[in-house]
Amino acid sequence: MKKILLAGANGMLGISMQQALVDHDLIALGSDELDISCTRDITAAIIRYRPNYFINCAAYTAVDLAETEVEKAYKINATAVRQLAQICEHHRVTLIHFSTDYVFDGNATLPYRPHDAVRPINVYGASKLLGEQYIQDNMSSFYIFRISWLYAAHGKNFMRWVLENNLEEMHVVDNQLGSPTSADSVALFINHLVENDPDEHGVYHYTNQGELTWYAFAKAISQKSNVPKNIHPTSSFKTAASRPSYSVMNTDAIRRTFNYDIPTIDTALEEVLERYKSRS
Ligand SMILES: NC(=O)C1=CN([C@@H]2O[C@H](COP(=O)(O)OP(=O)(O)OC[C@H]3O[C@@H](n4cnc5c(N)ncnc54)[C@H](OP(=O)(O)O)[C@@H]3O)[C@@H](O)[C@H]2O)C=CC1
Ligand SMILES: Cc1cn([C@H]2C[C@H](O)[C@@H](COP(=O)(O)OP(=O)(O)O[C@H]3O[C@@H](C)C(=O)[C@@H](O)[C@H]3O)O2)c(=O)[nH]c1=O
Numbered sequence: 001m002k003k004i005l006l007a008g009a010n011g012m013l014g015i016s017m018q019q020a021l022v023d024h025d026l027i028a029l030g031s032d033e034l035d036i037s038c039t040r041d042i043t044a045a046i047i048r049y050r051p052n053y054f055i056n057c058a059a060y061t062a063v064d065l066a067e068t069e070v071e072k073a074y075k076i077n078a079t080a081v082r083q084l085a086q087i088c089e090h091h092r093v094t095l096i097h098f099s100t101d102y103v104f105d106g107n108a109t110l111p112y113r114p115h116d117a118v119r120p121i122n123v124y125g126a127s128k129l130l131g132e133q134y135i136q137d138n139m140s141s142f143y144i145f146r147i148s149w150l151y152a153a154h155g156k157n158f159m160r161w162v163l164e165n166n167l168e169e170m171h172v173v174d175n176q177l178g179s180p181t182s183a184d185s186v187a188l189f190i191n192h193l194v195e196n197d198p199d200e201h202g203v204y205h206y207t208n209q210g211e212l213t214w215y216a217f218a219k220a221i222s223q224k225s226n227v228p229k230n231i232h233p234t235s236s237f238k239t240a241a242s243r244p245s246y247s248v249m250n251t252d253a254i255r256r257t258f259n260y261d262i263p264t265i266d267t268a269l270e271e272v273l274e275r276y277k278s279r280s
């Protein structure tokens with residue numbers, strides 16, 4: 001059993017973590033209890049709980065709003081993460097942190113590997129990249145997992161938007177290719193990691209296996225859930241932030257380093273839809 005301090009516990013990934021890490025001594029704190037931009041909060045929590053791991057699920061994730069709330073995005077995704085990294089390093093706590101496929105520009109034609117060149121094309125991606133760099137500059141004992149297109153039966157996400165919106169017609173982009181990833185599957189992998197930590201610190205890519213456009217993902221959600229929706233492909237859905245047209249990531253190192261088989265997009269989606277159906 002490991003002692004784990006979780007920040008951002010009430011976000012989409014934070015909730016999945018709370019469900020997956022039940023066999024550990026987990027202290028799960030929401031933003032009202034631990035503000036990652038407050039060094040006093042972080043230090044006090046670490047001194048009080050003396051965790052083996054600090055899992056950071058706190059972030060600024062509003063991709064379009066970040067284009068105007070630039071300062072806020074950098075404050076949470078970069079400056080706060082630098083402080084968090086320094087404090088964890090000082091107290092010898094291993095940091096598990098999450099980043100995004102949006103650190104890439106989308107011009108590749110093969111899945112991005114962890115050490116491929118990064119070039120974010122929106123503010124959110126740039127702020128997350130700076131957070132990654134601060135961790136690498138200030139820590140030795142850390143894991144950064146770049147994940148992508150997260151969804152779950154809980155929280156605000158694309159799957160729930162497809163199922164719950166009242167639009168008669170949906171127009172969804174078919175010119176962005178990526179890997180939708182279940183937050184529950186990320187959390188189960190993190191549970192495996194803390195139980196079998198190989199101490200191979202660094203940057204990794206974790207996504208469910210396969211690739212889809214947002215349009216194909218919307219269709220799959222509708223078909224697999226038997227909720228008929230009129231979904232049409234489009235290449236011109238206007239958004240404030242640019243998004244990479246290709247953000248598929250190579251996850252080979254997860255199997256190699258952690259001896260872990262990641263579920264496919266199909267399997268993960270079926271599991272999440274089951275959970276969604278049976279939620280109270
Ligand atoms: N969602 C996605 O598609 C993807 C997410 N990621 C990454 O995964 C991680 C988790 O994302 P996800 O769960 O979707 O995000 P959510 O937006 O669902 O949750 C983020 C949480 O962070 C909290 N938070 C914000 N600011 C602070 C702060 N200063 N101190 C403490 N908590 C704070 C929020 O609390 P409150 O609401 O109270 O402000 C919220 O509960 C993030 O690092 C994100 O960048 C990566 C790729 C895809
Ligand atoms: C609402 C809507 C969106 N779209 C498009 C916009 C966008 O390209 C795509 C998905 O839109 P969303 O706003 O849900 O997704 P977005 O906020 O871009 O999701 C991203 O979030 C951050 C946090 C990440 O780190 C990324 O990995 C990724 O998951 O669908 C349509 O084509 N039609 C629509 O009606």
